[in-house]
Amino acid sequence: MVGSDGVEPGTGKPDRAVVRDSLGVGVAVGLSGFAFGVTSVGAGLDLLQTCALSLLVFTGASQFALVGALAAGGNPFTAAAGAFFLGTRNAFYGLRLSQLLALPRAVRPFAAHWVIDETAAVSLAQPDRRAARIGFTVTGLTLYVLWNLTTLLGALGAEAIGDTAAWGLDAAGPAVFLALLAPMLRTATERAVAGLAVLLGLGFLPVLPAGVPVLVAALAAPAVLWLKGRGEAGR
Structure with missing residues (x-):
């Protein structure tokens, strides 16, 4: 007999294992927010603008693309357009996850903010709907909290040391961007x-x-x- 999520009962993954894997992804990627905070302030954004990007945009590749273009002297509208097109992939993740997670309608607008590479990867790797929901929630919550916290710390640190280029920290953004991108090229x-x-x-x-x-x-x-x-x- 197959359940409504297309998986036979009894073949699911233990909740503890799902939480462990989700926390691992959330912590590992969430710490990269420090590099974004440093890069953003180095590109000329202030503390409030930097933290607002992480709170409201919350997709690392697009955030790094935006501040990278601004750091190079790009027009803000051009930089935003590049970040927007890079972030459109999350819409395709959302189409797949909406079927897999089948969340209540009232929750979907809030969950949509957490539809990013990492939450999609963890959710899609699970054997059933329950595990996918746990993976999505734990990964999203861990990553959102850590990403914003480390963004704040990175921005504060960059303001404290002054010229980030003098310390070589202007390369942190591109390095982290490539690190996030490389595993996706399968x-x-x-x-x-x-x-x-x-x-x-x-x-x-x-x-x-x-x-x-x-x-x-x-x-x-x-x-x-x-x-x-x-x-x-x-x-």
């Missing part, structure tokens, strides 16, 4: 998209205004998918 297509995006971004960096190369790099995905489709059609 297939040849994903690696091809990433490689082409890097080439486009670096190639147009000297000739386009700051922030615009990020938008150009977004063309890598449709380009690779188009070439892949042509290759498969020609077989």
Whole structure:
């Protein structure tokens, strides 16, 4: 007999194991908020603006993309556009998680704020709906609290030391961004998209205004998918 979530009874994962794995992900990634706080203040944002980004945006890759573009002298609207397009992937996570978690309607608007790479990965890795709900909740809560706390600490620290570039901390943001991105590149297509995006971004960096190369790099995905489709059609 199969349950409503498509899993046979008795094959679920123990709650303790789900909580342990979720806490591990939440703590490991949540500590990266320190690097964001340092990077954001180094890019010219103040303490309140930095903390507001973590509280209201709460998606690390988009936050790092935004402050990175601003640090390079980019137009705020261009920087925001790049961050927005990078964050649209969370909408696709939401479509899948809405079916998997089947949360009450009143809870969904609040849960949507926690739909990010880490909560989606933990939830989708679970064998049944109960474990997925626990994983989503524990990962989201742990990550949200730690990310915002370490963002505050990083921002306070950056304000205290002054020029972050003099300490080499201006490289913290890009380093953490790459660390978050690298584990997601599992297939040849994903690696091809990433490689082409890097080439486009670096190639147009000297000739386009700051922030615009990020938008150009977004063309890598449709380009690779188009070439892949042509290759498969020609077989």
